[in-house]
Amino acid sequence: MKPTIEITPLSKADIPGAVECIQLAFAEDPYFQWVFDTTRFDPGRNRASLTARCLWGMSCALFYVAKERQSSDDNDDQASVLGVSCWIPPQPTNQRRSWKTYFHDALLWLRQLRNNVLYLGRGGLRTRRYRLWKNHQREVQRELWTDPQGYYFCNLVAVRPDAQGRGIGRMLIDVVTQKADREGRRCYLESSREVPNVGIYQRMGFEMVRTMVCEEEGDECKLYCMIREPEIKGSVE
Template sequence: MGIVIRPIEAADIPSVVECIQLAFADDPYHQWAFDTRPGKFNKERNFASLKAKCEWGVQNALFYVAKDTDDRDGKVLGVSMWMKPRSATEKQTWNEWLDEYILWFKQGWNLVRFQGRGGLNTKRYWIWKHEQAIAQSDIWTDPEGYYFCNIVTVRPGIQGKGIGRQLFEIVTSKADEEGRKCYLESSKETPNIAIYEKMGFKLVRNMVCEEGGDKCDLFCMIREPRPKP
Protein backbone atom coordinates (compact mmCIF):
# COMPACT_ATOMS: atom_id res chain seq x y z
CA MET A 1 0.00 0.00 0.00
CA GLY A 2 1.46 3.34 -1.11
CA ILE A 3 -0.33 6.23 0.60
CA VAL A 4 -0.49 9.64 -1.00
CA ILE A 5 -1.93 12.73 0.70
CA ARG A 6 -3.22 15.37 -1.69
CA PRO A 7 -5.79 18.19 -1.85
CA ILE A 8 -9.36 17.07 -2.39
CA GLU A 9 -10.89 17.16 -5.85
CA ALA A 10 -14.57 17.36 -6.72
CA ALA A 11 -14.58 13.73 -7.89
CA ASP A 12 -13.41 12.64 -4.40
CA ILE A 13 -16.43 14.03 -2.56
CA PRO A 14 -18.75 10.98 -2.65
CA SER A 15 -15.98 8.74 -1.29
CA VAL A 16 -15.04 11.40 1.27
CA VAL A 17 -18.62 11.55 2.58
CA GLU A 18 -18.79 7.75 2.74
CA CYS A 19 -15.53 7.67 4.71
CA ILE A 20 -16.82 10.28 7.17
CA GLN A 21 -20.14 8.51 7.68
CA LEU A 22 -18.45 5.18 8.35
CA ALA A 23 -15.84 6.63 10.70
CA PHE A 24 -18.27 8.73 12.74
CA ALA A 25 -21.10 6.20 13.09
CA ASP A 26 -20.05 5.49 16.69
CA ASP A 27 -18.69 8.95 17.47
CA PRO A 28 -19.99 10.28 20.85
CA TYR A 29 -20.92 13.68 19.41
CA HIS A 30 -22.75 12.07 16.48
CA GLN A 31 -24.62 9.79 18.88
CA TRP A 32 -25.56 12.78 21.06
CA ALA A 33 -26.55 15.25 18.31
CA PHE A 34 -28.45 12.82 16.06
CA ASP A 35 -31.36 10.52 16.71
CA THR A 36 -29.74 7.39 15.30
CA ARG A 37 -32.66 5.04 15.93
CA PRO A 38 -33.97 3.11 12.90
CA GLY A 39 -36.44 5.26 11.01
CA LYS A 40 -35.17 8.46 12.65
CA PHE A 41 -31.72 8.89 11.13
CA ASN A 42 -31.78 9.50 7.36
CA LYS A 43 -28.38 8.50 6.01
CA GLU A 44 -29.17 9.87 2.56
CA ARG A 45 -30.12 13.24 4.06
CA ASN A 46 -26.92 13.25 6.09
CA PHE A 47 -24.96 12.39 2.94
CA ALA A 48 -26.43 15.40 1.12
CA SER A 49 -25.61 17.71 4.02
CA LEU A 50 -22.01 16.49 4.24
CA LYS A 51 -21.66 16.74 0.47
CA ALA A 52 -22.67 20.40 0.56
CA LYS A 53 -20.17 21.09 3.36
CA CYS A 54 -17.42 19.32 1.40
CA GLU A 55 -18.19 21.41 -1.70
CA TRP A 56 -17.81 24.50 0.46
CA GLY A 57 -14.58 23.13 1.96
CA VAL A 58 -12.97 22.63 -1.45
CA GLN A 59 -12.87 26.41 -1.84
CA ASN A 60 -12.56 27.60 1.74
CA ALA A 61 -10.55 25.11 3.77
CA LEU A 62 -7.32 23.15 3.75
CA PHE A 63 -8.92 19.91 2.63
CA TYR A 64 -6.93 16.73 2.04
CA VAL A 65 -7.59 13.09 1.21
CA ALA A 66 -5.47 9.98 1.67
CA LYS A 67 -5.48 7.39 -1.10
CA ASP A 68 -3.76 4.15 -1.96
CA THR A 69 -1.75 4.63 -5.15
CA ASP A 70 -2.39 0.97 -6.04
CA ASP A 71 -6.18 1.26 -5.75
CA ARG A 72 -7.66 1.74 -9.20
CA ASP A 73 -11.05 2.66 -7.72
CA GLY A 74 -9.55 5.68 -5.96
CA LYS A 75 -11.33 5.01 -2.67
CA VAL A 76 -10.64 7.66 -0.04
CA LEU A 77 -8.92 6.12 2.98
CA GLY A 78 -8.72 9.22 5.15
CA VAL A 79 -9.87 12.82 5.27
CA SER A 80 -8.70 16.02 6.93
CA MET A 81 -10.27 19.45 6.73
CA TRP A 82 -8.69 22.41 8.49
CA MET A 83 -9.96 25.96 8.75
CA LYS A 84 -7.35 28.54 7.84
CA PRO A 85 -6.13 30.89 10.59
CA ARG A 86 -7.69 34.34 10.62
CA SER A 87 -6.05 37.19 12.49
CA ALA A 88 -8.07 39.40 14.79
CA THR A 89 -8.02 42.24 12.22
CA GLU A 90 -8.68 40.14 9.10
CA LYS A 91 -12.15 40.53 7.63
CA GLN A 92 -14.21 38.04 5.66
CA THR A 93 -13.84 38.43 1.90
CA TRP A 94 -16.75 38.77 -0.50
CA ASN A 95 -15.95 35.36 -1.99
CA GLU A 96 -16.06 33.79 1.46
CA TRP A 97 -19.39 35.48 2.17
CA LEU A 98 -20.80 34.29 -1.15
CA ASP A 99 -19.63 30.71 -0.57
CA GLU A 100 -21.27 30.71 2.87
CA TYR A 101 -24.50 31.97 1.33
CA ILE A 102 -24.38 29.21 -1.30
CA LEU A 103 -23.82 26.63 1.46
CA TRP A 104 -26.76 28.03 3.40
CA PHE A 105 -28.94 27.81 0.25
CA LYS A 106 -27.89 24.19 -0.40
CA GLN A 107 -28.67 23.17 3.16
CA GLY A 108 -32.00 24.94 2.96
CA TRP A 109 -32.80 23.04 -0.23
CA ASN A 110 -31.82 19.79 1.51
CA LEU A 111 -34.24 20.67 4.30
CA VAL A 112 -37.08 21.02 1.78
CA ARG A 113 -35.99 18.13 -0.42
CA PHE A 114 -35.81 15.60 2.43
CA GLN A 115 -38.61 17.20 4.47
CA GLY A 116 -36.54 17.47 7.60
CA ARG A 117 -33.08 17.30 9.06
CA GLY A 118 -32.64 13.56 8.90
CA GLY A 119 -32.46 13.02 12.66
CA LEU A 120 -30.34 16.02 13.63
CA ASN A 121 -31.43 17.43 16.98
CA THR A 122 -31.19 21.14 16.21
CA LYS A 123 -31.50 22.13 19.86
CA ARG A 124 -28.43 20.07 20.69
CA TYR A 125 -26.60 21.39 17.64
CA TRP A 126 -27.04 24.98 18.85
CA ILE A 127 -26.08 24.01 22.40
CA TRP A 128 -22.81 22.73 20.95
CA LYS A 129 -22.27 25.90 18.88
CA HIS A 130 -22.93 28.03 21.97
CA GLU A 131 -20.49 26.07 24.14
CA GLN A 132 -17.92 26.06 21.35
CA ALA A 133 -18.13 29.85 21.00
CA ILE A 134 -17.58 30.28 24.75
CA ALA A 135 -14.65 27.86 24.80
CA GLN A 136 -12.93 29.43 21.82
CA SER A 137 -13.40 32.97 23.11
CA ASP A 138 -11.68 31.89 26.34
CA ILE A 139 -8.77 29.89 24.95
CA TRP A 140 -8.11 31.43 21.53
CA THR A 141 -5.82 34.14 22.82
CA ASP A 142 -3.41 34.39 19.89
CA PRO A 143 -4.39 37.38 17.69
CA GLU A 144 -2.75 35.68 14.67
CA GLY A 145 -5.38 32.95 14.71
CA TYR A 146 -5.26 29.15 14.74
CA TYR A 147 -5.27 26.33 12.26
CA PHE A 148 -8.54 24.69 13.30
CA CYS A 149 -8.79 20.94 12.69
CA ASN A 150 -12.45 20.63 11.73
CA ILE A 151 -12.18 16.93 10.91
CA VAL A 152 -9.54 14.25 10.62
CA THR A 153 -10.63 10.68 10.17
CA VAL A 154 -9.48 7.38 8.73
CA ARG A 155 -11.70 4.75 7.16
CA PRO A 156 -12.51 1.99 9.71
CA GLY A 157 -10.40 -1.13 9.36
CA ILE A 158 -7.20 0.55 8.21
CA GLN A 159 -6.23 2.51 11.33
CA GLY A 160 -2.74 2.08 12.70
CA LYS A 161 -0.96 2.55 9.37
CA GLY A 162 0.08 6.16 9.97
CA ILE A 163 -2.54 7.67 7.67
CA GLY A 164 -4.02 9.87 10.38
CA ARG A 165 -0.60 11.18 11.35
CA GLN A 166 0.14 12.11 7.73
CA LEU A 167 -3.19 13.94 7.47
CA PHE A 168 -2.20 15.93 10.56
CA GLU A 169 1.38 16.60 9.60
CA ILE A 170 0.57 18.12 6.22
CA VAL A 171 -0.90 21.05 8.16
CA THR A 172 1.05 21.00 11.44
CA SER A 173 4.32 21.22 9.49
CA LYS A 174 2.94 24.28 7.72
CA ALA A 175 1.93 25.75 11.08
CA ASP A 176 5.45 25.16 12.40
CA GLU A 177 6.96 26.99 9.43
CA GLU A 178 4.67 29.96 10.04
CA GLY A 179 4.97 29.87 13.84
CA ARG A 180 1.21 29.41 14.26
CA LYS A 181 -0.82 27.40 16.75
CA CYS A 182 -3.26 24.59 15.93
CA TYR A 183 -6.55 23.73 17.61
CA LEU A 184 -8.88 20.74 17.66
CA GLU A 185 -11.89 19.35 19.50
CA SER A 186 -12.23 15.62 20.11
CA SER A 187 -15.31 13.86 21.38
CA LYS A 188 -13.34 10.71 22.21
CA GLU A 189 -11.14 10.84 25.28
CA THR A 190 -9.64 7.38 24.70
CA PRO A 191 -7.54 6.78 22.69
CA ASN A 192 -7.65 10.15 20.88
CA ILE A 193 -6.15 12.42 23.53
CA ALA A 194 -3.04 10.27 23.92
CA ILE A 195 -2.63 10.11 20.14
CA TYR A 196 -2.94 13.87 19.74
CA GLU A 197 -0.55 14.50 22.63
CA LYS A 198 2.12 12.54 20.74
CA MET A 199 1.67 15.03 17.91
CA GLY A 200 2.21 17.99 20.20
CA PHE A 201 -1.33 18.88 21.26
CA LYS A 202 -2.17 19.63 24.88
CA LEU A 203 -5.57 19.39 26.55
CA VAL A 204 -6.66 22.87 27.63
CA ARG A 205 -10.39 22.56 28.29
CA ASN A 206 -13.21 20.06 28.69
CA MET A 207 -16.28 21.39 26.89
CA VAL A 208 -19.54 19.89 28.16
CA CYS A 209 -22.71 19.92 26.07
CA GLU A 210 -25.80 18.79 27.96
CA GLU A 211 -29.52 18.55 27.24
CA GLY A 212 -32.32 16.44 28.64
CA GLY A 213 -30.03 14.57 31.01
CA ASP A 214 -27.72 13.49 28.19
CA LYS A 215 -24.30 15.04 27.83
CA CYS A 216 -21.40 15.00 25.44
CA ASP A 217 -17.83 15.88 26.43
CA LEU A 218 -15.57 17.50 23.88
CA PHE A 219 -11.89 17.89 24.63
CA CYS A 220 -10.28 21.12 23.41
CA MET A 221 -6.58 20.82 22.56
CA ILE A 222 -3.97 23.31 21.37
CA ARG A 223 -0.64 22.68 19.72
CA GLU A 224 2.18 25.20 19.99
CA PRO A 225 4.41 25.57 16.93
CA ARG A 226 7.54 23.48 17.10
CA PRO A 227 10.92 24.95 16.16
CA LYS A 228 12.70 23.58 13.13
CA PRO A 229 15.23 20.84 14.01
Protein backbone atom coordinates (compact mmCIF):
# COMPACT_ATOMS: atom_id res chain seq x y z
CA MET A 1 0.00 0.00 0.00
CA LYS A 2 1.27 3.47 -0.89
CA PRO A 3 1.85 5.68 2.18
CA THR A 4 -0.92 8.20 2.72
CA ILE A 5 -0.86 11.66 4.28
CA GLU A 6 -3.68 12.57 6.64
CA ILE A 7 -4.42 15.96 8.20
CA THR A 8 -5.82 15.52 11.71
CA PRO A 9 -6.30 17.71 14.81
CA LEU A 10 -3.34 17.63 17.18
CA SER A 11 -3.61 15.11 20.02
CA LYS A 12 -1.45 14.78 23.13
CA ALA A 13 0.20 11.72 21.59
CA ASP A 14 1.22 13.84 18.60
CA ILE A 15 2.95 16.55 20.63
CA PRO A 16 6.50 15.06 20.75
CA GLY A 17 6.47 14.52 16.98
CA ALA A 18 4.99 17.97 16.38
CA VAL A 19 7.65 19.64 18.53
CA GLU A 20 10.45 17.79 16.72
CA CYS A 21 8.95 18.82 13.38
CA ILE A 22 8.83 22.51 14.40
CA GLN A 23 12.41 22.49 15.68
CA LEU A 24 13.75 20.87 12.52
CA ALA A 25 11.75 23.13 10.19
CA PHE A 26 12.79 26.36 11.90
CA ALA A 27 16.44 25.57 12.66
CA GLU A 28 17.63 27.87 9.84
CA ASP A 29 14.67 30.25 9.86
CA PRO A 30 15.59 33.99 9.73
CA TYR A 31 13.21 34.87 12.57
CA PHE A 32 14.60 32.05 14.74
CA GLN A 33 18.16 33.21 14.06
CA TRP A 34 17.20 36.79 14.98
CA VAL A 35 15.16 36.17 18.14
CA PHE A 36 17.42 33.48 19.67
CA ASP A 37 21.05 33.70 20.72
CA THR A 38 22.11 30.49 18.98
CA THR A 39 25.26 30.23 21.13
CA ARG A 40 23.01 29.89 24.21
CA PHE A 41 20.09 28.07 22.64
CA ASP A 42 18.78 25.21 24.80
CA PRO A 43 16.82 22.63 22.72
CA GLY A 44 15.36 21.09 25.88
CA ARG A 45 14.00 24.44 27.09
CA ASN A 46 12.63 25.10 23.62
CA ARG A 47 10.92 21.69 23.59
CA ALA A 48 9.28 22.49 26.91
CA SER A 49 8.07 25.85 25.59
CA LEU A 50 6.69 24.35 22.38
CA THR A 51 4.98 21.57 24.36
CA ALA A 52 3.25 24.19 26.51
CA ARG A 53 2.10 26.02 23.39
CA CYS A 54 0.81 22.81 21.83
CA LEU A 55 -1.24 22.11 24.96
CA TRP A 56 -2.62 25.65 24.78
CA GLY A 57 -3.34 25.27 21.08
CA MET A 58 -5.35 22.10 21.56
CA SER A 59 -7.90 24.15 23.52
CA CYS A 60 -7.68 27.62 21.97
CA ALA A 61 -6.52 27.21 18.36
CA LEU A 62 -6.97 25.12 15.22
CA PHE A 63 -3.90 22.90 15.54
CA TYR A 64 -3.32 20.28 12.87
CA VAL A 65 -0.69 17.69 12.10
CA ALA A 66 0.13 15.96 8.82
CA LYS A 67 0.78 12.28 9.49
CA GLU A 68 2.02 9.57 7.19
CA ARG A 69 0.58 6.08 7.44
CA GLN A 70 2.48 3.26 5.83
CA SER A 71 -0.59 0.98 5.85
CA SER A 72 -4.26 1.05 6.77
CA ASP A 73 -3.39 -1.01 9.85
CA ASP A 74 -1.19 1.72 11.34
CA ASN A 75 -2.61 3.33 14.47
CA ASP A 76 -2.01 6.95 15.49
CA ASP A 77 1.10 6.07 17.51
CA GLN A 78 2.74 4.50 14.44
CA ALA A 79 2.02 7.41 12.09
CA SER A 80 4.90 9.88 11.65
CA VAL A 81 4.28 13.62 12.09
CA LEU A 82 5.60 15.32 8.95
CA GLY A 83 4.01 18.74 9.29
CA VAL A 84 2.23 21.06 11.69
CA SER A 85 0.00 24.12 11.41
CA CYS A 86 -1.53 26.30 14.10
CA TRP A 87 -4.27 28.79 13.31
CA ILE A 88 -5.76 31.33 15.71
CA PRO A 89 -9.52 31.47 15.10
CA PRO A 90 -11.24 34.76 14.18
CA GLN A 91 -12.15 37.17 16.97
CA PRO A 92 -15.08 39.34 15.77
CA THR A 93 -14.80 42.93 17.00
CA ASN A 94 -18.24 42.76 18.66
CA GLN A 95 -17.42 39.57 20.57
CA ARG A 96 -15.54 39.43 23.86
CA ARG A 97 -12.89 36.80 24.48
CA SER A 98 -14.24 33.78 26.32
CA TRP A 99 -13.37 32.84 29.90
CA LYS A 100 -12.01 29.59 28.48
CA THR A 101 -9.44 31.56 26.48
CA TYR A 102 -8.46 33.64 29.51
CA PHE A 103 -8.07 30.46 31.56
CA HIS A 104 -5.83 28.72 29.02
CA ASP A 105 -3.78 31.90 28.49
CA ALA A 106 -3.13 31.99 32.24
CA LEU A 107 -2.30 28.28 32.24
CA LEU A 108 0.20 28.81 29.42
CA TRP A 109 1.82 31.65 31.38
CA LEU A 110 2.15 29.42 34.44
CA ARG A 111 3.66 26.57 32.41
CA GLN A 112 6.21 28.92 30.88
CA LEU A 113 7.03 30.36 34.30
CA ARG A 114 7.64 26.81 35.51
CA ASN A 115 9.89 26.20 32.51
CA ASN A 116 11.89 29.34 33.33
CA VAL A 117 12.51 27.99 36.84
CA LEU A 118 13.32 24.43 35.76
CA TYR A 119 15.68 25.51 32.97
CA LEU A 120 17.07 28.59 34.77
CA GLY A 121 16.00 30.96 32.03
CA ARG A 122 14.50 31.12 28.57
CA GLY A 123 17.04 28.98 26.77
CA GLY A 124 18.70 31.69 24.69
CA LEU A 125 15.56 33.66 23.80
CA ARG A 126 16.40 37.34 23.36
CA THR A 127 13.47 38.69 25.35
CA ARG A 128 14.00 42.29 24.25
CA ARG A 129 13.76 41.26 20.61
CA TYR A 130 10.78 39.01 21.29
CA ARG A 131 8.90 41.90 22.90
CA LEU A 132 9.92 44.23 20.09
CA TRP A 133 8.48 41.77 17.57
CA LYS A 134 5.25 41.32 19.57
CA ASN A 135 4.77 45.10 19.75
CA HIS A 136 5.31 45.47 16.00
CA GLN A 137 2.95 42.57 15.35
CA ARG A 138 0.19 44.13 17.45
CA GLU A 139 0.57 47.46 15.66
CA VAL A 140 0.55 45.91 12.18
CA GLN A 141 -2.43 43.68 12.90
CA ARG A 142 -4.33 46.63 14.38
CA GLU A 143 -3.80 48.51 11.11
CA LEU A 144 -4.41 45.62 8.70
CA TRP A 145 -7.22 43.72 10.40
CA THR A 146 -10.13 45.93 9.33
CA ASP A 147 -12.72 43.17 8.84
CA PRO A 148 -15.11 43.12 11.85
CA GLN A 149 -15.59 39.37 11.31
CA GLY A 150 -11.97 38.76 12.29
CA TYR A 151 -9.30 36.73 10.51
CA TYR A 152 -8.06 33.16 10.57
CA PHE A 153 -4.44 33.78 11.57
CA CYS A 154 -1.89 31.20 10.46
CA ASN A 155 0.41 31.50 13.45
CA LEU A 156 2.61 28.58 12.41
CA VAL A 157 3.12 26.18 9.54
CA ALA A 158 6.08 23.79 9.53
CA VAL A 159 7.10 20.78 7.47
CA ARG A 160 10.04 18.51 8.25
CA PRO A 161 12.92 19.24 5.84
CA ASP A 162 12.98 15.61 4.65
CA ALA A 163 9.25 15.78 3.81
CA GLN A 164 9.19 19.08 1.93
CA GLY A 165 8.14 19.20 -1.72
CA ARG A 166 5.25 16.75 -1.26
CA GLY A 167 2.45 19.30 -0.93
CA ILE A 168 2.14 18.83 2.84
CA GLY A 169 2.36 22.54 3.59
CA ARG A 170 -0.46 23.24 1.18
CA MET A 171 -2.61 20.57 2.81
CA LEU A 172 -2.04 22.18 6.21
CA ILE A 173 -3.06 25.56 4.76
CA ASP A 174 -6.03 24.26 2.77
CA VAL A 175 -7.67 22.61 5.79
CA VAL A 176 -8.40 26.09 7.17
CA THR A 177 -8.67 28.23 4.03
CA GLN A 178 -11.44 25.94 2.80
CA LYS A 179 -13.25 26.48 6.10
CA ALA A 180 -12.69 30.23 5.77
CA ASP A 181 -14.13 30.16 2.24
CA ARG A 182 -17.29 28.44 3.47
CA GLU A 183 -17.67 31.11 6.17
CA GLY A 184 -16.71 34.03 3.92
CA ARG A 185 -13.78 35.03 6.15
CA ARG A 186 -10.32 36.36 5.39
CA CYS A 187 -7.06 34.64 6.36
CA TYR A 188 -3.79 36.23 7.46
CA LEU A 189 -0.20 35.08 7.88
CA GLU A 190 3.30 36.39 8.45
CA SER A 191 6.23 34.72 6.70
CA SER A 192 9.85 35.20 7.70
CA ARG A 193 11.10 34.17 4.25
CA GLU A 194 10.40 36.19 1.12
CA VAL A 195 11.82 33.49 -1.16
CA PRO A 196 10.31 31.05 -1.81
CA ASN A 197 7.48 31.40 0.73
CA VAL A 198 5.78 34.56 -0.54
CA GLY A 199 5.40 33.10 -4.05
CA ILE A 200 4.07 29.82 -2.64
CA TYR A 201 1.47 31.61 -0.52
CA GLN A 202 0.47 33.82 -3.45
CA ARG A 203 -0.39 30.68 -5.41
CA MET A 204 -2.70 29.76 -2.51
CA GLY A 205 -4.55 33.07 -2.82
CA PHE A 206 -2.61 35.22 -0.33
CA GLU A 207 -1.46 38.72 -1.29
CA MET A 208 1.36 40.77 0.19
CA VAL A 209 0.05 43.75 2.16
CA ARG A 210 2.95 44.82 4.38
CA THR A 211 6.58 44.16 5.20
CA MET A 212 7.13 44.28 8.95
CA VAL A 213 10.68 45.25 9.89
CA CYS A 214 12.02 44.43 13.34
CA GLU A 215 15.44 45.91 14.05
CA GLU A 216 17.74 46.05 17.05
CA GLU A 217 21.32 47.31 17.06
CA GLY A 218 21.52 47.06 13.27
CA ASP A 219 20.34 43.45 13.21
CA GLU A 220 17.16 43.25 11.16
CA CYS A 221 14.40 40.71 10.67
CA LYS A 222 11.67 41.10 8.06
CA LEU A 223 8.25 39.48 8.18
CA TYR A 224 6.02 39.47 5.13
CA CYS A 225 2.36 40.05 6.03
CA MET A 226 -0.19 38.49 3.69
CA ILE A 227 -4.00 38.41 3.51
CA ARG A 228 -6.22 35.99 1.62
CA GLU A 229 -9.70 36.97 0.50
CA PRO A 230 -12.36 34.24 0.72
CA GLU A 231 -13.04 32.42 -2.53
CA ILE A 232 -16.72 32.23 -3.40
CA LYS A 233 -17.54 29.06 -5.29
CA GLY A 234 -19.34 29.63 -8.54
CA SER A 235 -18.28 33.28 -8.74
CA VAL A 236 -17.59 34.70 -12.20
CA GLU A 237 -14.44 36.73 -12.76
